Amino acid sequence: MRSFVSNLKRKFKALWADTVNLKQLSEYLNLSQTTVSRALNGYPEVNETTRSRVLKAAQDLNYRPNIRAKGLATGRALAIGHVIPVSNQHEMVNPVFGDFTAGAGEAYARAGYDMMLTLVPDQEEVRAYQDMRARGTVDGIIVHGPVINDERIALLSRIGLPFVVHGRSTDVNLPYSWIDVNNRGAFERGTQFLIELGHQRIALLNGLEHMDFAFRRRKGYETALLNHGLSIDPGLMRSEEMTEVYGYRAAKEMLSREIKPTAFVCSSIITAIGVRRAIHEAGLVLARDVSILTHDDALSYLENGDDVPIFTALRSSVRYAGTEAAEMLLSLIAMPKHAPKTRLLEAELIIGRSTGPAAS
Amino acid sequence: MRSFVSNLKRKFKALWADTVNLKQLSEYLNLSQTTVSRALNGYPEVNETTRSRVLKAAQDLNYRPNIRAKGLATGRALAIGHVIPVSNQHEMVNPVFGDFTAGAGEAYARAGYDMMLTLVPDQEEVRAYQDMRARGTVDGIIVHGPVINDERIALLSRIGLPFVVHGRSTDVNLPYSWIDVNNRGAFERGTQFLIELGHQRIALLNGLEHMDFAFRRRKGYETALLNHGLSIDPGLMRSEEMTEVYGYRAAKEMLSREIKPTAFVCSSIITAIGVRRAIHEAGLVLARDVSILTHDDALSYLENGDDVPIFTALRSSVRYAGTEAAEMLLSLIAMPKHAPKTRLLEAELIIGRSTGPAAS
DNA sequence: GAATCACTCCAAAGCGCTTTGGATGCGCAA
């Protein structure tokens, strides 16, 4: 039996790890390409006996449909695009993106979709989306890093390419699909937590505030301050790319002042690590002299401790968001007429060892 | 003139942000598809006047060749695959991968290639590569995270899919293309540096040692110890996924011993951050009481300080490696008969503020 | 016994591009 099959394989030039195409497979089976194709794709108009014969043969001859031919015929690409804007000021290939992508990748893998990454210089972004649509490289797109009033949303709606935004865009009034963390609510809650611990001078080390998430976080922070009769001090607010060095420098400067902040709110655990370094270097003690509260994306390589969290944090798994976003997009592609879907995730306030009552 | 063009656009159903195909373009030009295709792709047998007419029209009508049709006709995919192995023990979507990818993406973008990411469960990896080959999704592959005696290398050679390994694989004797850091040399040099500072009990917090890079690093570390008459103490060696918590825990345990190590060699800056945390928590002072030396992949989000490096480090930009790997692969694809290319990068020893003479 | 129907299957026409194998017309030498 084995040698029977392998003879046929030889005859049909199907060596191990090599592949036949539909035509060869159908000749081998003495069936038409139509029938074989239908059997393989689960269409009803084929006898079940035939179908299992076909399935068996496809297995034996190691048949793999050519994805480009399939795509040409069906008009679908079976791929999702992730466009990563690249600019000088600003680098989207960050740890957050990695984890989000990992989450999304899982969902794609399950659904048999591929994932295309494209790095695109800022100013060519619009063109890149048109390209993807026109050249048919992808069936849908995940939009990363939305800014305030992001023009990509209007563009993608116009050209009719399904998309899901990771985040939202303030000032955009079109309906669109998104998944986001309640950034404003989280930062309001976190700031309030510090205020209730007695802190009055609370610094905010935010991400770049043209980014929508950072804008919302600042709003939350400000709201909490105002709600408790505290004033907003621009000298205590920074907005930059969220690196370790940024956290270090900003904290070092603020801690060298006559009147120091007693607490820091950070937009990223990496920035918080930089702040911690500055605190140590200034000879101060974390939680006793200065508190840190940070947003925590639950990155796999930067877990916030294990049993007891290192930092008091607003936690929301970006990996989970990735999976959800991907599934939203896939279902949008499956039902193109469906209304936009939205999903708001809540961050969890987790008490760690980086906060304490304000030093008097 | 403008309205002339826009009339024709309307006539040919080319609305803004919409696209014509080759047939429409050739009808618009009163030329055959052959000629238009040749004009566009720079073939010589077309009059220069005609060519510029074609180019102009392609621009005006917003012509974008369908990549799947092109791929079907040429047999090329214009895409490169990055396969990310996923398992329970082990997570490749790490910050290093992100930066490598960013570097590679630049090269692809320049060459007009797309980048495909695929997450593949460990045990299906072999099948995944066969698939990519058979279905024609990619023209080549970057192999990430090679282990000792990595079977993927033989597989990819056999099925004839061009590939470049990021790293090497000990015990594989086939010729293949790779780009790697001199891990062994770097860790030997780094360890020697610590020894010369008087350290005798030097711990190694390595990555998972079935990974080739980690294996080589250990060899380098051991070589330096032996060269200086120091013994190898398994109690001072760890091998795990390189997270922050790993560094913290391992260092905490070792620093709680009767006889503590006086220096740590880490395989990742993230792990080093964890070690630093444990040092602080133990009430010790970095560089004075305990030294840290780490490998530094020069990740954009985890820069090792600015003017003065935080950690004494063996630095080698993984982003640069990504760009180089991509370019090697693209040239391999362009010249399939070419012999394998290899490239060994040297890590730079950078003196930071995390090392000092051994405390007596 | 003829008409109808459900069930299986097939031939052939695309999908949008590249590329092979001419066809056409021109200038130029013989």
Next chain:
DNA sequence: TTGCGCATCCAAAGCGCTTTGGAGTGATTC
């Protein structure tokens, strides 16, 4: 005038798949 080479262009055949529009069976119905 004929023949030849060269410069331009074109028709048509793929690439490997899906899908439309039947065609060929028996079985069922009247």
